Amino acid sequence: MRIVPQLLGAAIAAALITTPVFAAELTGTLKKIKESGTITLGHRDSSIPFSYIADASGVPVGYSADIQLKIVEAIKKDLDMPDLKVKYNLVTSQTRIPLVQNGTVDVECGSTTNNAERAQQVDFSVGIFEIGTRLLSKADSSYKDFDDLKGKNVVTTAGTTSERLLKAMNADKQMGMNVISAKDHGESFQMLESGRAVAFMMDDALLAGEMAKAKKPTDWAVTGTPQSYEIYGCMVRKEDPAFKKAVDDAIVATYKSGEINKIYDKWFTQPIPPKDLNLMFPMSEQLKALIANPNDKPAPDKKA
Amino acid sequence: MNYNWDWGVFFKSTGVGSETYLDWYITGLGWTIAIAVAAWIIALLLGSVLGVMRTVPNRIVSSIAAIYVEIFRNVPLLVQLFIWYFLVPDLLPENLQEWYKQDLNPTTSAFLSVVVCLGLFTAARVCEQVRTGIQALPVGQESAARAMGFKLPQIYWNVLLPQAYRIIIPPLTSEFLNVFKNSSVASLIGLMELLAQTKQTAEFSANLFEAFTLATLIYFTLNMSLMLLMRLVEKKVAVPGLISVGGK
Numbered sequence: 215m216r217i218v219p220q221l222l223g224a225a226i227a228a229a230l231i232t233t234p235v236f237a238a239e240l241t242g243t244l245k246k247i248k249e250s251g252t253i254t255l256g257h258r259d260s261s262i263p264f265s266y267i268a269d270a271s272g273v274p275v276g277y278s279a280d281i282q283l284k285i286v287e288a289i290k291k292d293l294d295m296p297d298l299k300v301k302y303n304l305v306t307s308q309t310r311i312p313l314v315q316n317g318t319v320d321v322e323c324g325s326t327t328n329n330a331e332r333a334q335q336v337d338f339s340v341g342i343f344e345i346g347t348r349l350l351s352k353a354d355s356s357y358k359d360f361d362d363l364k365g366k367n368v369v370t371t372a373g374t375t376s377e378r379l380l381k382a383m384n385a386d387k388q389m390g391m392n393v394i395s396a397k398d399h400g401e402s403f404q405m406l407e408s409g410r411a412v413a414f415m416m417d418d419a420l421l422a423g424e425m426a427k428a429k430k431p432t433d434w435a436v437t438g439t440p441q442s443y444e445i446y447g448c449m450v451r452k453e454d455p456a457f458k459k460a461v462d463d464a465i466v467a468t469y470k471s472g473e474i475n476k477i478y479d480k481w482f483t484q485p486i487p488p489k490d491l492n493l494m495f496p497m498s499e500q501l502k503a504l505i506a507n508p509n510d511k512p513a514p515d516k517k518a
Numbered sequence: 519m520n521y522n523w524d525w526g527v528f529f530k531s532t533g534v535g536s537e538t539y540l541d542w543y544i545t546g547l548g549w550t551i552a553i554a555v556a557a558w559i560i561a562l563l564l565g566s567v568l569g570v571m572r573t574v575p576n577r578i579v580s581s582i583a584a585i586y587v588e589i590f591r592n593v594p595l596l597v598q599l600f601i602w603y604f605l606v607p608d609l610l611p612e613n614l615q616e617w618y619k620q621d622l623n624p625t626t627s628a629f630l631s632v633v634v635c636l637g638l639f640t641a642a643r644v645c646e647q648v649r650t651g652i653q654a655l656p657v658g659q660e661s662a663a664r665a666m667g668f669k670l671p672q673i674y675w676n677v678l679l680p681q682a683y684r685i686i687i688p689p690l691t692s693e694f695l696n697v698f699k700n701s702s703v704a705s706l707i708g709l710m711e712l713l714a715q716t717k718q719t720a721e722f723s724a725n726l727f728e729a730f731t732l733a734t735l736i737y738f739t740l741n742m743s744l745m746l747l748m749r750l751v752e753k754k755v756a757v758p759g760l761i762s763v764g765g766k
Contacts, residue, residue: 308717312726316519331724334522367624372705372714373721378533385535394624394708395718405708408604410619410627452520 240293243320243450243457248293255282256305256313256322256449260400262423264343264446265324268487274302277481278323281342281465282448284473285321288464307373311335314449321461323448325420327375328512337454338447339461340508344500345417346440347376350406350425353435357412360438369394369402369411376415379441399424417444419482419495426491443500443513462510469505527725528732539719539729546715547736553632553701553711558694560637561644568641569648570674583645590642596703598639603631603707628709632701640697647689651682684755691748695741712736 240248247253257274258265264278290298303319310326313319314336321339328338351357357366360383370376372395384391394411396402403424406414414421418436425434448465450458468474475497480486482495528540571583590598607618607627618627655678663673683690705714712733720729 307721308726311724312521315521331722334524335520335724367620369708372708373717377718378722381534392624394628395710395714396708397706404604408608408619409616410624412620 241456242454244289244293244460246317247289247298247320248295251295251297252299252301253286253289254301254303254318254320255286256303256310256319256324257282258306258324259304260398261325261420262427263481263486263493264419272302275487277477278325278342278446278448280477280480281468282321282323284468285323285448285461285464288467289460292460310449314451317451320457321448321450325417325446326449327444328447328510329375329444330512332449333512335452336449337452337458338449338510338512339458340465340510341445341447341504342465343419343446344498344504344513345419345444345446346498346500347379347415347442347444348418348421348436348440349413349415349438350403350421350434350436351413353433355412358437360441363389363391363413365390366413367392367394367411368413368415369396369405370415371396371399371402374416375442375444376417380415383441400427403428413438415441419493422482422493422495426486426493427489431491445504445511445513447510462508466508469508474505521727522725523728524725525728527719527723527728530723532719532722539723542710542715542719543712543732543736546710546712547740549629549704549709549711550698550701550713550740553629553636553704553709554698556633557636557640557701558697560633561640561693561697564637564641565644566648566679568645569652570679572645572649573652574670587642587645590639591646595635595639595700596706599632599635599703599707602635603628606631625709628704628707631707632704632709636697636700636703639700640693643693643696644690647686647693648679648682650689651686652678654685655681681760684752684757684760687748687752687755691745691752694748695744698741698744699737 255274257279259267259274261276261278263276265274265276265282267273268275286298286300290296303313305313305319305322305324310319310322310324311332314322323342325343326332326338328341332338349357349360349363356362368380368391370380370393377393377395380391380393383389384393394405396405399416399420402414402416405411407428414424415438416424418440421436425431425436428434448461450461468477478497482493482497485492528543529538531537532539532542568583568586571579572587574580607615610618659677659681660673663677668676701711702713704711705717708714710718716729716733720726723729
């Protein structure tokens with residue numbers, strides 16, 4: 215009787231084909247989320263307007279925080295877990311990479327530039343924002359561009375790409391600038407406001423955020439030729455393609471549906487908490503291009 | 519954990535001029551030593567004066583020193599640093615303020631703030647140790663000096679202080695090491711000392727663990743060498759029969 219094995223084979227094949235897709239073996243972060251019922255989001259406390267704390271609840275808000283919630287929604291659907299719990303974990307520029315690596319944080323969305331050094335340690339999602347590194351100075355001052363800064367005190371925030379670019383520019387062009395590295399954006403702005411520095415170099419969107427916090431925002435102006443363009447991305451653990459794909463798909467879906475424009479307008483062209491200030495920062499051509507063609511590459515080196 | 523170790527990172531170029539990350543550590547170590555030594559000189563001189571003031575037979579003088587100690591030892595070091603760095607320069611006259619903030623190299627102004635801050639903070643601690651050293655001496659020492667016709671300054675200079683300092687070398691050593699460790703607060707006002715360079719290396723290279731491991735080793739080696747050095751000093755200045763030295 216040779217028909218029995220054949221029937222058996224057909225039955226097994228049928229069983230395999232009709233197995234629902236979601237029952238496929240989960241791995242890595244998705245498995246951890248499914249089993250623990252919790253996803254841990256890494257956020258910042260003062261990256262205005264990307265990820266920051268605006269009230270006593272301690273829940274982060276901002277452009278990146280909204281994108282992070284889109285990711286959570288998508289994962290809820292993917293894993294069929296409507297009661298997925300969200301846990302927030304505050305990170306700093308020093309702790310963000312190790313906390314993603316050691317499994318404390320599942321996905322970090324803030325103002326983290328995607329670059330080659332960091333890509334050695336973590337994977338980046340498709341880009342969520344693109345900035346140019348520029349200057350903030352007094353609106354009525356003569357410091358309008360980098361060439362005006364020879365021999366002057368210029369402040370930037372420690373540990374940022376701007377710090378590296380500024381120091382490199384100072385060495386290469388022998389500009390004799392005194393570069394001050396302040397510990398965070400707030401302190402950098404204080405150095406500028408108190409007159410210790412004539413200009414503050416940083417990501418333009420963050421400069422707009424600092425400007426909005428000033429006593430008189432109209433006294434200040436974002437100026438100068440961008441020295442680099444940088445793409446922010448969300449960080450996930452390396453070698454976890456299933457989770458990275460879930461995150462990427464969620465972000466791309468937000469782009470395709472046009473919801474990204476609503477999120478952008480909410481944080482960049484309308485009054486934002488806590489002080490109801492409007493950054494008045496229209497979407498750049500670079501960001502429009504990124505949204506049209508989402509990818510997880512660092513920004514190309516197109517120095518001015 | 520999914521970490522990419524790379525111990526060769528210190529020899530890589532930082533992208534700033536032709537410097538490697540190791541060069542940054544060397545520059546940083548230089549600043550750490552400069553801050554600590556300058557602050558220690560202030561602390562030792564001022565602390566000794568205050569310590570003497572606390573023990574002289576005059577209530578007003580000793581209260582002044584006591585108030586100083588309580589203020590400087592009860593306010594967190596970081597708060598004191600921000601006061602010296604952000605607040606004090608604003609109290610200068612207008613034109614001097616302009617010069618201090620704009621024309622003076624920002625590294626110099628940060629250095630001045632941190633040296634003054636750390637010097638005055640540590641002086642409060644040195645003061646208490648000098649006082650303890652003096653009070654640990656038998657009362658007979660002072661009485662005998664008085665009986666021999668020594669004036670008060672002479673009693674301190676020739677009799678009390680030389681013995682007191684020998685007694686307090688071990689706790690002073692520990693304060694000396696603290697100055698080196700505390701100098702790391704300078705990283706928060708943009709002075710690129712050892713910790714600031716470490717953080718910068720971690721941030722630029724994304725090799726956080728290697729960066730902090732090297733910093734730990736440097737601080738440890740530095741403080742171990744200082745401790746051994748102070749132990750030698752202690753042996754060298756010991757007066758036989760006066761005080762036992764180092765448990766031997």
